[in-house]
Amino acid sequence: MGVEDVELVELEPQEAAIVPGRVRTEDLPAFLGTAFGEVVRVLAEQHLGPAGPPFGRYTPVEAGFDVEAGFPATGSVTHSGRVVALALPGGRAARIRYRGDYAGIGEAYDAVHAWLAARDLAATGQPWESYLDGPEVAEPRTLVYVPCAPR
Numbered sequence: 001m002g003v004e005d006v007e008l009v010e011l012e013p014q015e016a017a018i019v020p021g022r023v024r025t026e027d028l029p030a031f032l033g034t035a036f037g038e039v040v041r042v043l044a045e046q047h048l049g050p051a052g053p054p055f056g057r058y059t060p061v062e063a064g065f066d067v068e069a070g071f072p073a074t075g076s077v078t079h080s081g082r083v084v085a086l087a088l089p090g091g092r093a094a095r096i097r098y099r100g101d102y103a104g105i106g107e108a109y110d111a112v113h114a115w116l117a118a119r120d121l122a123a124t125g126q127p128w129e130s131y132l133d134g135p136e137v138a139e140p141r142t143l144v145y146v147p148c149a150p151r
Contacts, residue, residue: 003108004097006115011145013090014051017043018070018078020084025064029135032056035069035082044081049074055088057128059132088127094146099139105129108144118124 019035036054050071058102059066068086077085094116098108109127116122125147133140 003111008095009095014072014088016072016086018068018086019082036127039070041081053130055130098142124149
């Protein structure tokens with residue numbers, strides 16, 4: 001359990017499909033499950049597919065988070081119901097692998113920000129989490145991406 005080495009990666013911009021929402025912390029698991037299902041359905045209806053694992057971006061707000069939950073997509077997505085298009089940014093990002101209960105993921109964010117500071121880098125955009133395993137796995141693996149650039 002815990003964090004693994006941080007690495008600097010170069011990402012290509014990535015089309016994605018998400019369901020946005022304002023969610024109380026205790027309602028996150030149910031929201032994510034429903035959102036991921038909706039996105040997969042809409043991608044299939046639009047003859048597209050997931051181009052990678054599901055992801056989530058979170059902005060803390062009072063009593064919870066503004067959430068964007070979905071999948072990278074194999075092409076451009078058209079708005080359908082709650083599902084909207086999004087582009088994950090390209091460019092330099094710090095990536096860290098976290099293994100463990102989702103409640104402890106703050107450890108990964110702390111580690112990546114310390115790593116960035118030690119290398120005179122700064123976060124330049126909103127981070128996101130890619131989920132390599134489902135919540136049924138005892139110690140699920142999550143990749144955390146933090147866009148960054150020299151200070």
